Amino acid sequence: MTQIDFYTIMPISVLVLCASLLLLLEAFYPKGKQKQIAFFAAFGFALTLGLSISQLGNSYSGFGGMVVLDGFSNFLNILFLITGLLGVALASGYLQRMNINKGEYYVLMMFSVAGMMLMSQATDLIITFLALELLSIPLYVLAAFALNRTESEEAGIKYFLLGSYATGFIVFGIALIFGATATTSFAGIVAAIAQPATNLTLLLVGGGLVLVGFGFKVATVPFHMWTPDVYQGAPTSVTAFMAAGAKAAGFSALLRIFATLFPSFAADLMPILAVLSALTMIVGNITAIAQTDIKRMLGYSSIAQAGYILMAFVPFGDPAIRATAVAAGLFYLVAYTITSFGSWGVVIGLEREEGKGLDINDYAGLGKKYPWLALAMTVFMFSLAGLPPTLGLVGKFYLFRAIMEGKLYWLALIGVITSLISAYYYLRVIVIMYFKNGDPIINKDNLLYMSIALCVVITVVLSFMPSFLFSWASNAMLTMF
């Protein structure tokens, strides 16, 4: 291993090292003092975040081109690590209230984040596959973490079966790509596509199977059936982490694979991606209207949001606009991550033991009794619906602009119409909070409310100076194309 190899994977190795040490520490830690484990986990994430930030602007390629560290992966690594930090903050009080306070929770989360980071850095399909599993297997365990609750077990097994089903598709897809090109490295595949002897049909079928597999992972329609069940059944802190981190990681892999490998097939893939994205937006938003359980509603909302993010990938074959389009997608990913984390945080604040406090009607009266929390939820709902003054609006603006530049007017139109539909169920939460009488009970958890406040501040303040984030995202994209 050369020095460059080490630099390439330094943040990941530090995170994995911290996780392993924490696992060891946790085994010998006195019972009853488990809460401190959360502190150590946060320290591990913060340390890795510092390292990632210190590597900003650098670009390495290690292990014979199997792993790279460029602007794109650095951007996403920072997002994943922030997700991890917020995940720890959301979980520490919640796990205690739900009587599932075990230190392994944080360790699994750290391994999962390491998988996400590796996924954004992978430039060889072997590494993509390994990273995907490193990300997913801890998540299967986390989804079933509340062993005393049947729903959690059920969520765990459903997530596990559907997740490994997706893995099956991805493995077979990679096998076909390998068959067509005789290599799994991205650079090698790109070189092989240019050769006339390459069997392009085989390659395209393989790419399609990989797309199906990742479609499951990021929950696009028609591969979304597991999402509401898993999001509802899993412990809410896990759901928050899954909805934000795992989805972003899936998109990072999709983006890297499709943008680097298949630009020459853009004409074939573009209609498929466009239809997937349109279906995802329509089905996700319309089904969400009928939901009364807040976790289920946010689950369907996250499906719909995946459709918007996917929309940014549709014009990936058009060299003139793909950098802006994908940068808009990254921007929206950040907006979605922060906002959804905040809204899940509010859900955690109201969730009682035995799964009470999760109906939308349990939010009645929140506006009078806890105006600050209601205000925070209002900001998140506005942002998810794409109303001012929030990051969600700016994100949608960039997205639709990029799509219009790509001359995909019908897709932009569907995006706008479904956004209007989505406003109905997001605003319903606000109406219930402010105009219905009720007596909501919230949990005491300072760390949780601090992180919610942080999410509110980011959502609102960044919406007034989006150019900073957008130019960062654009620069990140430029390193890839």
Added chain:
Amino acid sequence: MIPVNYYLTLSVVLFSMGALGVLIRRNSLVVFMSIELMLNAGNLAFVTFAKMHAANLAAVHNGQIFVFFVMTVAAAEVAVGLALIVLIFRKKQSIDLDQLTHLKG
């Protein structure tokens, strides 16, 4: 020698059987077996393609090493999956997926 195409056909058949099995069967152990079948169909395809590209030593290594990775990852998945299935069985005395009806809406 058996032509390479036979192996490929077998792997496609295995993969389709696995993919259909997941959708049709209701017993979670059988579903899990079907998933393993899909992974192994991928392995078979990898080995066959490696053999097909035998002139290119790097490709042979690439394909065969991937198989090792898939096998280890599948083992890790088995560890998690069987644990989950045992948990469900302890609570419900059944591993039928149709009885997992707590989450609906």
